[in-house]
Amino acid sequence: MNTQPGKVTLLSAGPGDLDLLTLKAAKALAAADVVLLDDLANPEIVTLAPQARVIRVGKRGGCRSTPQAFIERLMQRYALKGLHVVRVKGGEALLFGRAGEELAALRGAGITVEIVNGISSGFAAAAGLGVSLTHRRHCHGVSFVTAHTEDHGEPDWAALAATRTTLAIYMGMRRIESLAGALLASLPADTPAAVVQWAGGADERRLLTRLDRLAADAASAGFGSPAVILVGDAIGESVEPRAQDADASRDGVTAADAGESRGREATARAA
Missing domain, CATH: 3.30.950.10 (Tetrapyrrole methylase, C-terminal domain)
Structure with a gap:
């Protein structure tokens, strides 16, 4: 059993394009023992964590989701075994990512937490x-x-x-x-x-x-x-292009054509 203290990294995976990950994020994934993967993150991100056990903990509005309390227990369980847990979150972890609750739970258990920012x-x-x-x-x-x-x-x-x-x-x-x-x-x-x-x-x-x-x-x-x-x-x-302009263009009428037509109609009414 690993006698070294474990830790958790709250990692911001960005909006999906792996090219937008920070170097710090890539290094954390390469060093991960366990990856808890959010539904909104690009699933290919796990290729950057070749030695890690991957556990999918999806949370999506209106869909069946992994309970937040269960995710927190998983992080605590593996970190207390001396493992490096990387909690992968889509977008920016500190912006509507339930990071506040996770930080409180981990700190309450005496677990070291690192935060890696990303693009919201x-x-x-x-x-x-x-x-x-x-x-x-x-x-x-x-x-x-x-x-x-x-x-x-x-x-x-x-x-x-x-x-x-x-x-x-x-x-x-x-x-x-x-x-x-x-x-x-x-x-x-x-x-x-x-x-x-x-x-x-x-x-x-x-x-x-x-x-x-x-x-x-x-x-x-x-x-x-x-x-x-x-x-x-x-x-x-x-x-x-604005939605209504695009609609007019698909109908064969550009926004300029529509404006010109309205002008002619107004002139005709005035006459």
Whole structure:
């Protein structure tokens, strides 16, 4: 039996592309004895941990998930045997990754914990759209928020809208209609909005629209979880075609054509 003290590394696997892993993450995986693998991480990440025992501990909203308490017990069990446990989390471990609960449980058991940061899906979504979340022409900051509070309620959308920051909303697809409606009570209907599904991964999908069409356009295009919802004027800087413009283009009518047609109709009515 290993008499050396074990430890746990909370490792941020990023949005999916293994090229976005940090060197520190790769080194931790190479040294791992046990890997607890999150569902949202790229499964190929285990190739970087050739000597480790891999245990899948998926947690997905609306799906059968591994209980959080069980994951914490697994980490404690193996670390107390003197092993190096790497808890692989999709995105950034410290952002909506239940890291606070795991840190408390491990420290309470006297286990050393190391944290390896990574790229959150909110940043990957912004990169896919080609926008700055903190474009100073449009806002003075960004607010990262989950659509689900611990008591299964919703955040104070009016207060968040009042910040005039870019909103990066996680785990919001099941509530996209209600959250869009709540934000519309405080923000203009034409506020730029976007949905990015599987941000940063090979299957990434992007939708650029406006707040009053957000829920309908996302449903029409078949967007689902996991996805990040971005709302705010800074999102309007994206070169991604807007959903309604793309629809018009598919119908053989460009946005410019549509505008020109509306102009001719207005002139005819005036005459």
